[in-house]
Amino acid sequence: MDQYFTQYIGRFTRQPHGSNQTEILTNLKGMAMEILKEFQQAHGRLPKFIVFLRDGVTEGQMLEVLQKEVQALIDALCELTGARSVKDRLRSNGPRICFAVIRKGHKVHLYNGDKNPEPGTVVDHPDFTDAELVNFNLVSHTGIGRPENQKSVKVPSYVVLYDEIWHDRPDPIAMPLEQIQKMCFALCHLYGYAPRTHVYWVNN
Template identity: 25%
Template sequence: MDAYSAKYIGRVAVQKAANDIQQLPHMLRDLFLSFYRSTDRRPERVVYYRDGLSEGRFYDVLQTEMRALRKTFKMLSDDYNPPVTFVVVNKRHHMRAFPVNAGDADKKGNVVPGTVIDTGVVSPHRFDFFLYGHSGIQGTSVPCHYTVLHDENGMSADDLQRLTYHLGYTFSRCTRSVSFATPAYYAGRARFFLYEGSSDTASMSTATSNSSTAGRARFFLYEGSSDTASMSTATSNSSTFDFAGLHKNMLDCMFYV
């Protein structure tokens, strides 16, 4: 939402268990309009980071969500059709790398941030790479695995890897880089406020150790909410409650940080 790629806004919706984002066109339309109001211009290029996909669902979801993107563009204007680069973000894998020479390691003995592995252990059929986005504080650093399923922007491998790495420095809660692209990180944070079963274990422990703070944060996400305790109960089973949407005061702020 700004020239520094530091301000983000988010939209949250509830759906049944599925890989596809079922309300995607309307959510994207809202985000594109907010971008236009903030910058007085439309996005000229789209780089779409998608988390939460298994490899077997890559191309089904690609087709579905590319159609949703095209539908969104038509909803905005008949002559609007920016190029799209579709990147899958995968944090759950078993690949680890270690520096051969001690002089090439950081202070913890890990691979230095910014290291890219795009040969040898990657797919021979797809454009994918492993990126070490941060310096591990404890234990062995884990790279993030990125797979580019579609690229209309004609980005070179170096350009996309550099963009992805630099985005890790825009995470506003941290004075260092984070382990994967900030847009995907923020999306996971927003999901945490909606559903208590999030895999963001560090944030989960923080929230549960101060339940009143977590309750207040969750309370403001829901329009018409009247009881924080009941709201906390409702969020534990997202399939059984009626989500009214983000409160109007939360729409364009980074509540998930």
């Protein structure tokens, strides 16, 4: 809610379970509209940029997330701004969206010789990324609980599904990827109880 990222608006909702269970967020449009209305009441305007980071998406779910969750966010903004389309919203300087997911189930591991890579290390070389996706691997934390040469750091894999912020069209292929990499790394350091990002290693 504020420029220092110290005030937040929280929302939660129940997901369908049983035979109707789904990992797709079913009430994203409603929650997004509630949060954006609160922001508008506090600041007298809607935000200029909306960065949505979605955790825990498998490769097989990405298309469904794009078709349902991204579309729900677009629909919420169109309804709040009165825009009839994405082009109409962007033409009138309405809020712009960047929607990225943190992929689960990938098998990428990064090593710097016998040690973990330094926090802030980014790998986006075509040999380590998917040619059909805008994605990168980011070492955002320092391993804790094991010596550095034990290679305990897990490497998140980010995929940009949709972008309007760094490019005028909803086409992330032409986006300056370094900008979102820096942003994702910065967002990893907002945890209020620790001066740095970290992961604790738990022995099984």
